[in-house]
Amino acid sequence: MYNGAQLTRLGINMTDWDFVVALAGNPNTGKSTVFNALTGLRQHTGNWPGKTVVRAEGGFLYGDKRYKLVDLPGTYSLLSTSADEEVARDFILFGQPSVTIVVVDATRLERNLNLALQVLEITDRVVIALNLMDEAKRHGLRVDERRLARDLGVPVVPMAARQGEGVQDLLKAVAEVASGAAVTRPHRVRQRDPQVEQAINQIAGQVERAFPGLPNARWVALRLLDGDESIEQAVREGTLGQLVQQKSPEPLPAIRLELEAVS
Amino acid sequence: MTGQTTLDQLQPGVKARVISLANTGTERRRFMDLGILPGARIEVELHNPLGDPTAYRTRGAVIALRREQANQIAITMEEETERQ
Numbered sequence: 466m467y468n469g470a471q472l473t474r475l476g477i478n479m480t481d482w483d484f485v486v487a488l489a490g491n492p493n494t495g496k497s498t499v500f501n502a503l504t505g506l507r508q509h510t511g512n513w514p515g516k517t518v519v520r521a522e523g524g525f526l527y528g529d530k531r532y533k534l535v536d537l538p539g540t541y542s543l544l545s546t547s548a549d550e551e552v553a554r555d556f557i558l559f560g561q562p563s564v565t566i567v568v569v570d571a572t573r574l575e576r577n578l579n580l581a582l583q584v585l586e587i588t589d590r591v592v593i594a595l596n597l598m599d600e601a602k603r604h605g606l607r608v609d610e611r612r613l614a615r616d617l618g619v620p621v622v623p624m625a626a627r628q629g630e631g632v633q634d635l636l637k638a639v640a641e642v643a644s645g646a647a648v649t650r651p652h653r654v655r656q657r658d659p660q661v662e663q664a665i666n667q668i669a670g671q672v673e674r675a676f677p678g679l680p681n682a683r684w685v686a687l688r689l690l691d692g693d694e695s696i697e698q699a700v701r702e703g704t705l706g707q708l709v710q711q712k713s714p715e716p717l718p719a720i721r722l723e724l725e726a727v728s
Numbered sequence: 729m730t731g732q733t734t735l736d737q738l739q740p741g742v743k744a745r746v747i748s749l750a751n752t753g754t755e756r757r758r759f760m761d762l763g764i765l766p767g768a769r770i771e772v773e774l775h776n777p778l779g780d781p782t783a784y785r786t787r788g789a790v791i792a793l794r795r796e797q798a799n800q801i802a803i804t805m806e807e808e809t810e811r812q
Contacts, residue, residue, distance in 0.1 A: 542761035545754060573788040576763050
C-alpha cells in the first residue's frame, strides 16, 4: 500500500532546512526518478550521459523535518577526474550532507557497488536505495537485501521508484540516519600495509594542520599518495580550504554549543 | 581450453577473465571504476571490421577499448561459448 500521508513535496520552495541529503549513484540507475518522487519536481529523466551535469536541488517535508535534497551527477566513481565526478565528490566530501543516498541498479549490483563502497569510505551516514527491483524480478534476479544491508553496514531499501514503490521506506531510513536513530557501521576496506597506513597518518596530519576543520583528511591523504592531480592542485593552491568554507557556512553544532556556553 | 594472453587478442565467442592491468594513471583508475578488475569476466561484444576499437562486455555493461588500451590488460581464457 502506498501511504504518502507523511510526505509533503516542497519543490524548490525552500528557505531553510533541518537536513541536507545528497543523492548519488551510477548513471542510469533512476536517480532523477527518486529525486522527483521525493520533491515533486520534474527534473528531466532520460537516458543520455551527463544529463545531470550540475547539481539540482529540491526539498521535502517528512515527519516534522525539512530536508534539502541535492541530486548529484551520475558517476561510476569518486576517484576519476571528469567534471561530473568532481561535482559529486566535492559535495559528498566537503559539503558534509546529513545523509547520502546511493541509488544502485539491482540488475547491475556488482558494478554499482564500486561507487557505494567509495561513498562508505567517506561517510557513515549512507542509505542504499536498491532501485529497479521490478526489472531485476523480470530478469529472474533475486537480491537478498537483508544480507546486503548486513554486509555494507547501512540500511538498504528495495525500490521501484518509477512505480513509487519503496519511497516510504526510503524516507523512513533517511529520517532515521539523519536523526541518528539508526546507527550505521559502514563496511570499510582495510589498509593492510602498515607502511601505507603510516604514510596516510603522516600526510593526514599535515593536511589537517594546513586546512583546519577539513573533514576527511585521511581520504585526502590517500588521494595524494595515489597521485590524484585535482586533489594535488587543490592542496597546492589552497582551494581545498575554500571548498569547506563555501559549503558549510555554519559552525559545527559542537562548536556552536561551546560559544553559547561562553557567552 | 585456457591460456594467458592480452585482451586485444581475445576472439569473439570466447570468455575470459582479467588477470592484471598494466595501464597506469587515470586510465588505470578509469578502467577499474568501469569494472575491469582482476577476476572480472570479459568477452568481445562487437568486433569492429576496421579493427579498432572493439566493444567488450563486462559486468553487464559494454565498453569500447582501443587496441593499445586492450593490449595492456592481461587475461586468461576460460571457455568457448557457442558462436553466433
